[in-house]
Amino acid sequence: MNIFTSKLVVMLNMFVACFILEASEYYFEEPTSRYQINEKGGDELKIPLGLMEAIENNIPLTFCATKKLAKKVGPFFFPVNSKIECSTINRYAIGKNFILKRDWSDKSIAHSNLKAIFDSMVKLENIDFKEISEKKINNFYILLRWKLDRKKLPAPLLLTTFFSKEWNYNTGWKVIKRL
Amino acid sequence: MKFDFLNKKLLVGVLFFLTAFSLALSIAALMESSKISQFYDSLFITNFICVVILIGLIVKEVRALVKKASDRVPGSRITLKIVLTFVVLSILPLTIIFAFSIYFINKSIESWFQVEISNSLENSAALSRESLDLNMKKLLRDTRAMVSELRPDRIGQERIDLRYLRDPNNFISSGKDLLRTENLQALLKKSDAEEIAVLDEKGAVIASISKLGNLIPRLPTESLLLQLNNNQDFIALEPTNTDQLFARIAIRFENGQDKNILHVLYRLPSLINYLALTVEEGIAKYSELAYLRTKLRVSFTIILTLVLLYSVIGSIWAAIFLSRLLTRPIADLTKGTKAIASGNYKTEINQQSDDDLGLLITSFNEMTKQIDASTKKIKSQRDYLNVLMKQLSSGLISISETGECLSANSAIFTILGVKGSHIVNKRINALNIREKSIEELFKKIHKFISDGEKQWQFTMPITNEDWRKEILCRGIKLKAFEELRASHLVNIEDITVILQAQKEAAWSEVARRLAHEIKNPLTPIKLSAERMTMKYGNLLIEAEQRNFSKLAKTIIQQVDIIKDMVDEFSGYAGNAVDQKKQKLELNQIIGNAIELFSETRDTNHIRYFSSHTKKYVFGCHTSLSRMLNNLITNALEACDQKTVNIYAKSLRLNKTKRHIIIVKDHGYGIPVEMMYKIFDPYVTTKDHGRGLGLPIVKKIVEDHNGSIKLKSDRLKGTRVFVILPEGIDKRAKV
Numbered sequence: 001m002n003i004f005t006s007k008l009v010v011m012l013n014m015f016v017a018c019f020i021l022e023a024s025e026y027y028f029e030e031p032t033s034r035y036q037i038n039e040k041g042g043d044e045l046k047i048p049l050g051l052m053e054a055i056e057n058n059i060p061l062t063f064c065a066t067k068k069l070a071k072k073v074g075p076f077f078f079p080v081n082s083k084i085e086c087s088t089i090n091r092y093a094i095g096k097n098f099i100l101k102r103d104w105s106d107k108s109i110a111h112s113n114l115k116a117i118f119d120s121m122v123k124l125e126n127i128d129f130k131e132i133s134e135k136k137i138n139n140f141y142i143l144l145r146w147k148l149d150r151k152k153l154p155a156p157l158l159l160t161t162f163f164s165k166e167w168n169y170n171t172g173w174k175v176i177k178r179l
Numbered sequence: 180m181k182f183d184f185l186n187k188k189l190l191v192g193v194l195f196f197l198t199a200f201s202l203a204l205s206i207a208a209l210m211e212s213s214k215i216s217q218f219y220d221s222l223f224i225t226n227f228i229c230v231v232i233l234i235g236l237i238v239k240e241v242r243a244l245v246k247k248a249s250d251r252v253p254g255s256r257i258t259l260k261i262v263l264t265f266v267v268l269s270i271l272p273l274t275i276i277f278a279f280s281i282y283f284i285n286k287s288i289e290s291w292f293q294v295e296i297s298n299s300l301e302n303s304a305a306l307s308r309e310s311l312d313l314n315m316k317k318l319l320r321d322t323r324a325m326v327s328e329l330r331p332d333r334i335g336q337e338r339i340d341l342r343y344l345r346d347p348n349n350f351i352s353s354g355k356d357l358l359r360t361e362n363l364q365a366l367l368k369k370s371d372a373e374e375i376a377v378l379d380e381k382g383a384v385i386a387s388i389s390k391l392g393n394l395i396p397r398l399p400t401e402s403l404l405l406q407l408n409n410n411q412d413f414i415a416l417e418p419t420n421t422d423q424l425f426a427r428i429a430i431r432f433e434n435g436q437d438k439n440i441l442h443v444l445y446r447l448p449s450l451i452n453y454l455a456l457t458v459e460e461g462i463a464k465y466s467e468l469a470y471l472r473t474k475l476r477v478s479f480t481i482i483l484t485l486v487l488l489y490s491v492i493g494s495i496w497a498a499i500f501l502s503r504l505l506t507r508p509i510a511d512l513t514k515g516t517k518a519i520a521s522g523n524y525k526t527e528i529n530q531q532s533d534d535d536l537g538l539l540i541t542s543f544n545e546m547t548k549q550i551d552a553s554t555k556k557i558k559s560q561r562d563y564l565n566v567l568m569k570q571l572s573s574g575l576i577s578i579s580e581t582g583e584c585l586s587a588n589s590a591i592f593t594i595l596g597v598k599g600s601h602i603v604n605k606r607i608n609a610l611n612i613r614e615k616s617i618e619e620l621f622k623k624i625h626k627f628i629s630d631g632e633k634q635w636q637f638t639m640p641i642t643n644e645d646w647r648k649e650i651l652c653r654g655i656k657l658k659a660f661e662e663l664r665a666s667h668l669v670n671i672e673d674i675t676v677i678l679q680a681q682k683e684a685a686w687s688e689v690a691r692r693l694a695h696e697i698k699n700p701l702t703p704i705k706l707s708a709e710r711m712t713m714k715y716g717n718l719l720i721e722a723e724q725r726n727f728s729k730l731a732k733t734i735i736q737q738v739d740i741i742k743d744m745v746d747e748f749s750g751y752a753g754n755a756v757d758q759k760k761q762k763l764e765l766n767q768i769i770g771n772a773i774e775l776f777s778e779t780r781d782t783n784h785i786r787y788f789s790s791h792t793k794k795y796v797f798g799c800h801t802s803l804s805r806m807l808n809n810l811i812t813n814a815l816e817a818c819d820q821k822t823v824n825i826y827a828k829s830l831r832l833n834k835t836k837r838h839i840i841i842v843k844d845h846g847y848g849i850p851v852e853m854m855y856k857i858f859d860p861y862v863t864t865k866d867h868g869r870g871l872g873l874p875i876v877k878k879i880v881e882d883h884n885g886s887i888k889l890k891s892d893r894l895k896g897t898r899v900f901v902i903l904p905e906g907i908d909k910r911a912k913v
Contacts, residue, residue: 057470058463094455094463095416096309107397110417110673151217154467155208158219158475159481 045146048166052114055098056156060090062152063121068143068173070136077143077173086149087121089114124144146171181312191236191496198229198489202482208714225487233492237433240499253517254510259504265498270491277487282351283739284479289565300462307458310451315414318371318426318445325366325375325833326432344580346913363388373425376835381407381429386441397444403517407431407440416447418459424452464469497879510535515543524551573672580666582625594650594673596643597622616641620650627654628667638674647855666750679858686860686874690748698745701738708734739826760883762906763803765794765827765838772807773825776815785811788828794838796903809872810899816865817846829905836905857889876901 055061064086071079087102092110098117100109111117148169163166166177205222208215215222229830236303244262247255325412363375364471367388376387376396382404403413413429426445431438466784506910511528516525528549568575572592578584584602592599595617601610608625610619620641627635636653712731719727766789773785796803814823826841850865851858856862858877863870874898884904891897 054470058466059470091463092416092418092459093466094311096308097415098416099418099443106419107507108417108419110415150220152470155216155219156471156478158382159223159293159478160474161225162220 003145045122048169050164051148051169052167055089055091055114058091058093059154059157060088060152062086062088062149063146063169064149066143066145066147068151070141070143072141073139077141079143080140088152089121106108143173143176144171144177183405187236187240187386188500191233193227194233195493195496196235198226198233200485201225201229204488205482207487209475210484215438223481224778230485230488230492231238234488234495237492237495241495244499246293247541252394252510253513254506254536257509258499258506261502261505262495262498266491267493269498273487273490275495275763277483279658280483281480284483285476285910288472288476288479292472297469298467303458304462305457310758311351311416311447311455314447314451315416315426315428318443319370319412319414319430320430321370322428322430322441322443325370325443327578330368343524371445372443373446376442378440378442379427380404380440382440387442389444392464396442398442403427403429404440412771416455418456422456423447424455445680508532512536512540512543515547518549519547525556573651573670576602576669576671578607578624578627578628578667578669582628591671594648594671595641614643616642616643620652624652624654624669628656632656649678668853670706681858683878687878693746694749698739698749698779701742702744704869705735705738705742708738744869747869759836760797760799763796763798763800765796765840765903768800768803768806769825769827769840772804772811775804775808776811784815784821785823785825787827790829794827794829795906796883797906798903799879802879802882806876806901807840809876814842814844814846814897814899818844819846821845838903838905840901840903842901843896845896848893848895848897850893854891858887 020030036112041115052161061078064082064084066082068077069078069081072078085102085104087100089098089100091097091101095110097110098110098114099110102108102116109117146169148167150161150168153161153167157167191905197792201222204215205219208219208222236596241262244255244259248259257911310576324874348846361608363377363386366372366374374387374389374396376398377385378398382398384396384398389396391397398819406413407429410431412431415427415428417425417427424447426447427441427442428445429442431440433439446452508528509532515526525545527544528540530537530544555701568588569590571590573589574592574594575589576584583606584604585602587599591602594603597612598615599616601612602621607621610618610621620639623637623639632654633656636651638649638651641648641650651674652669653672654667654669656667712728716724716728716731733828769789773787777786788854800887811823811825822845823826824841824843826839826843827839830837830839853862853864858873859870862873863872877887880901880903886902888902889897890899890900
């Protein structure tokens with residue numbers, strides 16, 4: 001095997017390793033905070049200013065919620081079921097308001113206040129956990145993570161914000177409740 | 180890393196295609212293509228990796244090229260020069276194009292955002308908003324009119340549980356419902372509303388009806404309720420996922436003691452909807468572009484940089500590929516000339532084209548063939564000359580002007596009895612040879628050379644412990660080979676045998692003539708003396724008679740002596756031996772010869788050692804007997820009654836069977852100064868010898884195709900070796 005081929009193999013291995021690490025991050029990550037379902041429900045998202053500014057400038061942003069049903073063994077969470085649902089927020093210029101569209105519903109929510117739109121998006125009452133938690137088993141948790149879907153960004157933003165922490169927005173895994 | 184060129188070309192080709200495809204997709208994604216744009220970063224990474232790999236391959240290739248050039252590999256330098264020329268020629272225009280492209284793209288992007296356009300869009304948005312406001316106000320009025328048409332049946336109501344709304348029967352047929360669904364249906368039919376819902380003040384649905392097919396009405400948000408609770412009507416324009424604009428209107432109304440909310444959704448007219456959406460789309464696009472202006476410039480710059488790199492890499496690869504194609508014949512020619520310079524004249528270059536270089540290669544191949552043929556001819560001639568030189572019995576030496584021996588043939592070493600290393604590449608006037616006579620020979624040669632003689636010749640004897648040779652030395656000054664440093668050619672010949680042969684021939688002739696001339700009168704003299712004795716002896720007085728008889732006897736005795744001497748001369752002349760030859764057994768001849776000495780000598784002094792094997796020779800019985808007689812006589816006389824040993828052996832020399840007779844005495848030996856001429860006639864160590872015995876022996880041996888050798892040790896005795904060929908092989912030589 002020559003040096004060039006070996007370099008290619010090393011690069012490939014690095015890619016595979018990165019993929020595995022990305023795929024298994026939640027196995028080793030203790031949730032940073034715990035949600036409790038209360039009357040208000042949910043948590044305030046600390047959306048970076050850059051994202052807010054982009055929405056104000058008519059850049060539609062899509063946030064995806066990854067919901068996982070996971071079993072906890074020791075410090076590790078082992079997912080048994082998961083579902084991803086996405087919501088898009090964009091600005092309606094003529095109406096001077098912001099619209100929240102969910103990909104699982106044809107109903108949209110409009111509000112003149114961007115914060116209200118985000119609150120509406122993350123409100124736990126609006127998130128359906130039934131699909132992933134039909135089997136209620138002891139010691140199982142529901143994990144939730146909100147993440148900006150970079151693939152839906154306009155192409156120029158994709159490249160220029162590739163290494164930007166702001167534009168790789170991610171709430172991290174959080175425990176919603178213990179079943 | 181071992182990549183052959185084909186694999187490398189394949190890899191580079193694939194990488195180029197991948198990069199080009201990826202770049203095209205990247206540009207498409209950047210311009211406008213929502214399906215591709217989501218892969219824009221992946222495409223960019225792919226582009227980047229491909230370009231980096233290509234750059235790596237280029238660097239490797241260029242480094243290999245530079246190394247080859249520094250190692251002076253044929254064709255590498257010109258390849259490097261062509262590559263550099265190509266690169267310079269391609270980079271300059273590409274850089275200019277790149278700079279102008281960046282400039283124009285930046286200018287173009289900036290030109291998109293003009294104040295006039297921005298103002299126009301804002302104005303169109305305001306206009307749309309005003310128009311929609313008018314529509315909305317009308318719809319608000321319609322909604323208010325609806326409130327008056329709502330007819331409550333009784334005071335008090337119960338909240339409809341949303342969970343029951345899935346069942347239409349539960350929804351409108353409940354007896355507890357305050358509002359008759361007939362009213363809502365009538366309102367829905369009468370108005371342009373798409374959905375009508377009556378809510379309590381907390382937003383819970385009391386009743387609803389919809390043309391949209393929704394059982395659950397599109398409920399307002401909490402903020403809407405807050406706004407209504409502040410006694411403000413709610414009017415909002417909301418787009419849906421299906422690009423349909425809806426007007427959401429909610430107003431509070433008094434329902435007895437309760438405060439309810441009438442929530443109505445209106446679908447905007449299609450024309451207004453289309454126009455509003457178009458304006459919205461334009462504003463959104465413009466706003467997005469304005470926001471992405473800088474990022475767009477950066478993206479285009481990066482993409483253009485990648486395109487530039489791609490083009491430069493492409494041109495470098497093309498340069499390397501083309502330069503290799505161009506310089507391959509030159510490299511082949513260089514290799515070919517180097518091969519010829521190193522002596523490989525069989526070099527042939529493949530002609531790959533019919534252009535000028537192809538013709539040059541054809542000429543080169545023809546030239547190579549001619550050189551090869553000439554070289555073969557020269558080699559053949561040289562080999563022939565070498566064979567001749569080796570076959571030559573005379574020695575040849577080439578000597579430089581400075582007196583250095585440049586070369587010598589093998590015969591010279593045989594003649595002089597020295598090794599090649601003693602003479603070749605040495606100055607001939609300063610040789611270090613044990614035999615001083617040979618040193619003298621070369622000094623004499625050097626003197627002729629240094630004197631500038633053009634042609635010279637001399638003879639001189641050379642000696643060592645075992646032999647003495649007469650040498651004829653001839654030299655000639657060369658002109659044609661001056662450039663090869665050889666200025667003199669010296670021929671050295673061993674003329675000992677020739678001189679000996681000439682001497683022997685002369686002696687033979689003298690002996691023959693002497694025998695012939697003297698022998699003829701001897702018989703009449705002897706007969707006359709005898710007749711004189713018989714006829715006149717008795718006539719004389721007694722005293723004179725005795726004297727007369729004595730004189731006659733003396734004459735007869737002297738005639739006999741002369742006759743014996745003539746016979747010996749005749750034997751030395753060796754007449755007609757061949758005609759008397761026959762197959763003889765050597766043991767028998769030697770035995771007979773020893774027997775002859777029994778009458779005069781004590782044969783106990785002669786001891787014969789031989790195997791019982793028959794040893795046949797082809798020869799003359801008389802001559803061989805005479806030879807043995809002479810040898811034994813000499814041996815007995817030399818050792819003075821001591822023992823003489825005779826050995827007879829058979830052996831194979833050069834696949835030919837030969838017989839050796841060794842006659843060994845235990846005498847005083849032969850002085851060294853006599854050894855070289857012991858076989859010459861009239862050379863003897865005895866007081867009364869005639870010196871013809873050994874010359875006759877030698878003559879007989881040579882007449883029988885044999886050889887004779889003599890070895891003598893002072894005070895120990897002499898050994899004579901006679902070697903005769905087996906059987907009837909007359910031509911065999913020893």
